[in-house]
Amino acid sequence: MTDTILIFDTTLRDGEQSPGCSMNLEEKLKVAAQLEAMGVDIIEAGFAIASEGDFEAVSEVAKQADKAVIASLARAAIGDIDRAWEAVKHARRPRIHTFIATSPLHMRVKLNKTPEEVIEAIERTVGHARNLCEDVEWSGEDATRSDPDFLARAIETAIKCGARTINLPDTVGYATPETYGAMFKDMIGRVPNADKAVFSTHCHNDLGLAVANTLAAVMGGARQVESTINGIGERAGNASVEEIAMAIKVRGDVMPFRTNVVSTEIMKSSRLVQAVTGFQVQPNKAIVGANAFAHESGIHQDGMLKDSSTYEIMTPESVGVSTSNLVMGKHSGRAAFRSKLEALGYELGDNAFQDAFVRFKALADAKKAVFDEDIVALVDDEVLRGHDAIQVKDVEIHCGTGPARAILTLEIDGVEKTAATRGNGPVDALFNAIRTIVPHEASMMDRYEVHAVTGGTDAQAEVSVVLSENGRTTRGTGAHHDTMVASVRAYTNALNKMLVKRGKRAPDAMAG
Ligand SMILES: CC(=O)SCCNC(=O)CCNC(=O)[C@H](O)C(C)(C)COP(=O)(O)OP(=O)(O)OC[C@H]1O[C@@H](n2cnc3c(N)ncnc32)[C@H](O)[C@@H]1OP(=O)(O)O
Numbered sequence: 034m035t036d037t038i039l040i041f042d043t044t045l046r047d048g049e050q051s052p053g054c055s056m057n058l059e060e061k062l063k064v065a066a067q068l069e070a071m072g073v074d075i076i077e078a079g080f081a082i083a084s085e086g087d088f089e090a091v092s093e094v095a096k097q098a099d100k101a102v103i104a105s106l107a108r109a110a111i112g113d114i115d116r117a118w119e120a121v122k123h124a125r126r127p128r129i130h131t132f133i134a135t136s137p138l139h140m141r142v143k144l145n146k147t148p149e150e151v152i153e154a155i156e157r158t159v160g161h162a163r164n165l166c167e168d169v170e171w172s173g174e175d176a177t178r179s180d181p182d183f184l185a186r187a188i189e190t191a192i193k194c195g196a197r198t199i200n201l202p203d204t205v206g207y208a209t210p211e212t213y214g215a216m217f218k219d220m221i222g223r224v225p226n227a228d229k230a231v232f233s234t235h236c237h238n239d240l241g242l243a244v245a246n247t248l249a250a251v252m253g254g255a256r257q258v259e260s261t262i263n264g265i266g267e268r269a270g271n272a273s274v275e276e277i278a279m280a281i282k283v284r285g286d287v288m289p290f291r292t293n294v295v296s297t298e299i300m301k302s303s304r305l306v307q308a309v310t311g312f313q314v315q316p317n318k319a320i321v322g323a324n325a326f327a328h329e330s331g332i333h334q335d336g337m338l339k340d341s342s343t344y345e346i347m348t349p350e351s352v353g354v355s356t357s358n359l360v361m362g363k364h365s366g367r368a369a370f371r372s373k374l375e376a377l378g379y380e381l382g383d384n385a386f387q388d389a390f391v392r393f394k395a396l397a398d399a400k401k402a403v404f405d406e407d408i409v410a411l412v413d414d415e416v417l418r419g420h421d422a423i424q425v426k427d428v429e430i431h432c433g434t435g436p437a438r439a440i441l442t443l444e445i446d447g448v449e450k451t452a453a454t455r456g457n458g459p460v461d462a463l464f465n466a467i468r469t470i471v472p473h474e475a476s477m478m479d480r481y482e483v484h485a486v487t488g489g490t491d492a493q494a495e496v497s498v499v500l501s502e503n504g505r506t507t508r509g510t511g512a513h514h515d516t517m518v519a520s521v522r523a524y525t526n527a528l529n530k531m532l533v534k535r536g537k538r539a540p541d542a543m544a545g
């Protein structure tokens with residue numbers, strides 16, 4: 034029988050560790066629901082001890098989850114493990130994921146512990162976790178820079194104390210496929226009780242090898258892979274789930290495994306994560322990049338017209354890329370819009386559908402051709418900010434060779450407020466107006482990015498803004514055919530997220 038490789042998705046935990054990548058509760062619940070629809074087996078919903086917000090997110094994802102196992106990360110500390118359990122215990126299938134570093138460098142410098150003390154910590158904490166929860170995962174952080182004899186001892190101890198999954202992370206992306214695959218073979222071969230646990234991979238992409246290393250580990254005996262949508266994560270990111278799932282699916286001839294991933298849901302997951310994090314994937318990104326199924330040169334186009342398998346090793350449809358050819362414009366009605374949304378993988382409730390339709394009509398009035406990318410940007414923008422405390426009502430701007438003047442109206446918890454301000458250019462004037470209406474100390478980091486959703490001078494703009502306050506960063510995004518409106522939507526989106534991060538609902542709490 035073909036072995037199933039379990040997919041452990043850590044978009045909501047390690048993915049969220051990308052600077053500026055934070056998600057609010059509503060966004061995390063949407064991503065978690067989509068991950069389940071995509072068939073991931075385990076969702077790491079956060080690090081419950083890290084903050085009240087993380088705790089709430091893990092608890093709510095746990096309550097919402099239907100089939101997936103829900104995990105929270107915890108250090109090798111009783112307080113962390115108790116907090117993780119309090120959050121995941123609501124799930125039908127809870128898991129506590131506890132970790133401690135096993136490399137000489139991390140043990141000495143970071144933990145200030147001897148190897149013996151680390152073994153004692155594993156005994157104490159894995160045992161404690163197992164008393165609370167049947168399903169315990171243990172990770173040996175920085176496994177790839179650990180002494181193999183010590184690592185084997187640590188793994189044996191964790192399994193003896195009740196861990197069912199043993200994760201051997203390449204925490205700093207140092208491994209190569211040969212060394213990482215060999216490490217799994219070695220550990221599974223030498224640890225006496227290895228057959229009592231599922232071995233797991235967790236790879237970072239510092240050398241661009243995360244997916245290759247993951248697949249090498251699978252060949253070496255791993256049966257769980259930890260990864261994130263679009264490969265987001267700490268530093269250069271994690272192994273990307275869509276690449277792993279499709280590599281296993283397409284190259285079953287050399288990797289005789291299967292996953293439970295519903296591949297046609299991949300694109301929808303990728304787009305959702307791009308929308309909530311504001312991290313656009315590069316156009317040439319495998320599987321989900323805008324050019325992944327584009328053919329520009331004549332010889333390729335000729336081959337494609339004769340038989341698409343000449344230049345495509347998988348079909349766009351197999352990863353959920355829409356090939357619907359309904360042309361959308363100002364004469365399109367609700368039926369066509371609904372059908373287009375379905376083809377793009379969206380299922381909106383009645384209110385969200387109506388709001389999106391109104392915005393689609395406004396866009397179609399302003400823009401000659403409305404492309405699929407326009408609709409994706411518009412829907413993601415509309416749907417994801419429905420419950421924001423600060424909403425954009427009206428934007429007016431006068432600019433030219435002198436200072437720019439802005440008149441901005443925001444609605445804050447149902448009350449409209451207007452400010453008229455000047456600035457060094459239109460964006461500066463508008464952002465000054467936001468700061469006048471909602472005084473706050475969060476500063477804008479040097480990332481103000483504008484991206485044209487399609488070609489043409491009437492293209493929609495997608496703007497992303499990063500705010501920073503006391504070491505916390507939030508990224509906001511906004512889409513509109515007017516770049517200034519998109520900019521205000523992006524800034525207020527980041528501000529709304531900052532409010533949630535601070536755990537304070539009232540916008541005037543932003544001040545100082
Ligand atoms: C490889 C990874 O991705 S690990 C996960 C990384 N994710 C995060 O860090 C999530 C966000 N983190 C946080 O919110 C905070 O760091 C917290 C809440 C976890 C801890 O905050 P603080 O108590 O202020 O500690 P701080 O962050 O300054 O330092 C971490 C402490 O944890 C200790 N620690 C680190 N890993 C472990 C571990 N696995 N087990 C036990 N202790 C650990 C460190 O040695 C340090 O202890 P020290 O203060 O005695 O030197």
Ligand SMILES: CC(C)C(=O)C(=O)O
Binds near residue numbers: 132174200203235237
């Ligand atoms: C805590 C572990 C799983 C981790 O994220 C890493 O080592 O990168």
